[in-house]
Amino acid sequence: MAIIDAIINYRRFLKRRNCSRCTLRNYMNTLKHFVIWLCEPIEEVCSRSVLAFIDHLLDRRLSPKTINCYLDGIRGFYDYLIHEENVPIVNPVKRGYVLKLSRPLPRYLRDEEIPRLFAEIDHKRDRAIFMLMLRCGLRVEEAAQLTLSALDLPRSQLFVYHGKGAKDRMVYLSHDAQQALVEYLRVRAFSRVKRLFLVDKGRCKGNPVSVRAIQKRMEHYARKAGLKVSCHQLRHTMATQLLNADADLVTIQDLLGHSRIKTTQRYCQVSNLKVQRDYQKAIAQVMERHAL
DSSP states (O other), rough: OOOHHHHHHHHHHHHTTTHHHHHHHHHHHHHHHOOOHHSSSSGGGGGHHHHHHHHHHHHHTOOHHHHHHHHHHHHHHHHHHTTTTTOOOOOSTTTOOOOOOOOOOOOOOOTTTTHHHHHHHOOOHHHHHHHHHHOOOOHHHHHTBBBGGGGGGTTTEEEESSSSGGGGGEEEOHHHHHHHHHHHHSSSOOOOOOSSSOOOSTTTTTSSSSHHHHHHHHHHHHHHHOHHHHHHHHHHHHHHHHTTTOOHHHHHHHHHTSSHHHHHHGGTTOOOOOOOOHHHHHHHHHHSSSSO
């Protein structure tokens, strides 16, 4: 089997399935690493070889989450060979080959930390970006890929195209998020670039701002505020605040773009305020009926 041709065809297959650039890049890097490590033809790989590859990744001190991503990529490639190329082989990456992950609860900003962080964000573009993450629950990749056409300011709406899993969704603008956007649009340089957020100085001026640039800006502001904050924590904060305000779980799921309600339910475990209110309400009724 011509392995290079097979990988090229697999890449085309993934593109036809509308996989994101990030997914394509990760899958191709995974296969490159796997093929370079292999000492045998790709069609002769057995389960023992896969286990040895897992040991190799562990020796390199890769995290269980990263190793599971490697296994998903390799499993997907063999599924493609079997079902699309009709190669008569057995997938060597068995479904049971998954490293157990510890799933830490979502971390969010406390009420007093939010104004402390945003007091340091005086750049209009950055303030608009981070306000959208906090109020609309955008992922950093989604914020970086926003276009001017995604804005519907008269209706206070924002359309997120091709979010995680290539899903589209509508989110809604709070008053302060819309105000931050309007202030940024007033100073945004005229450009034919469709992306909303642009680099405003340096050699790359006028180019779309990158995901890493946004993350570095957050690191900068967090240091100034004396906090440890990631971009994704703003999204977690929005979900937790909505839950504490008694928003319906399905509504939060739609706004965040979660495929499964189980993912959204994890916020119930960190939303102590809602649990506390539910407890106080229920225990008051118990005490009223069964007073000592």
